[in-house]
Amino acid sequence: MPGAGPPSDCGGVLPVLVALAADPGPLRHRLSVAGSSFALRALRADDEPALTSFLAGLSTTSRRFWHGDTEPAVEAAGLIEAIGRYDKLRLVAHREGRPDRLDALVDLSFSLPEDSELARYAGYGIPLDPECTVRFGPCVADAWHGSGLAAALLPPTWSAARLLDRDRVVLYGGVHADNHRARRFYYRAGFIEAGTFDNGTAVDMYRDLP
Numbered sequence: 629m630p631g632a633g634p635p636s637d638c639g640g641v642l643p644v645l646v647a648l649a650a651d652p653g654p655l656r657h658r659l660s661v662a663g664s665s666f667a668l669r670a671l672r673a674d675d676e677p678a679l680t681s682f683l684a685g686l687s688t689t690s691r692r693f694w695h696g697d698t699e700p701a702v703e704a705a706g707l708i709e710a711i712g713r714y715d716k717l718r719l720v721a722h723r724e725g726r727p728d729r730l731d732a733l734v735d736l737s738f739s740l741p742e743d744s745e746l747a748r749y750a751g752y753g754i755p756l757d758p759e760c761t762v763r764f765g766p767c768v769a770d771a772w773h774g775s776g777l778a779a780a781l782l783p784p785t786w787s788a789a790r791l792l793d794r795d796r797v798v799l800y801g802g803v804h805a806d807n808h809r810a811r812r813f814y815y816r817a818g819f820i821e822a823g824t825f826d827n828g829t830a831v832d833m834y835r836d837l838p
């Protein structure tokens with residue numbers, strides 16, 4: 629997500645996000661991946677230590693492609709502080725019974741700042757409806773790359789987007805052109821290229837939900 633902003637950039641608070649922060653039950657799913665059972669659920673305030681470890685444990689490459697190099701404890705505190713506020717929803721996955729060790733995090737943003745995706749997609753001739761579009765950025769712990777965990781996150785993530793009446797998903801800040809693994813993953817998941825930006829170093833991709 630090359631152009632993704634800080635955790636608290638945003639439009640207004642969406643009532644559904646406030647309600648989901650109070651009762652995140654509808655976001656909870658069980659996933660079975662590579663012989664392991666995972667829980668997927670909303671990020672919680674008590675996840676801060678596990679979130680800090682997750683961020684600190686990412687490889688330099690993963691950090692470069694996702695969220696950059698903010699200090700992990702500072703970033704984790706910011707993500708926790710944003711729960712139920714602003715426009716963001718974060719989902720986390722961990723093995724059943726191991727909430728102390730996060731294995732994946734999905735960023736969803738339900739606002740479209742005028743000067744980012746909204747303007748870029750308009751430039752490609754693909755106007756976005758801010759009420760129906762969600763921005764999406766996944767990150768899986770390096771140890772689980774190639775396991776199918778990332779793919780397993782998608783159906784419940786799309787369900788979460790549907791809870792907020794979104795039927796179009798755009799990559800949050802696009803994808804680095806040289807993030808070949810992620811681009812392959814997005815193609816497999818039905819995303820198509822909308823265009824490039826930042827002198828061709830970043831690619832916008834989107835997909836519509838059934």
Ligand SMILES: CC(C)(COP(=O)(O)OP(=O)(O)OC[C@H]1O[C@@H](n2cnc3c(N)ncnc32)[C@H](O)[C@@H]1OP(=O)(O)O)[C@@H](O)C(=O)NCCC(=O)NCCS
Pocket residue numbers: 629630662689690691693694765766767768769772773774775776777778779780799802803804807809810812813
């Ligand atoms: C982008 C990212 C989420 C994609 O994850 P991934 O590990 O490639 O995706 P999957 O877990 O679905 O694994 C897919 C690969 O595993 C293989 N695989 C093995 N078992 C599989 C299974 N049961 N189901 C699906 N794929 C499986 C696939 O064939 C595929 O191989 P390939 O990439 O050589 O074609 C992950 O690379 C990541 O978090 N990267 C760091 C952060 C980042 O770049 N985020 C994106 C910012 S835009």
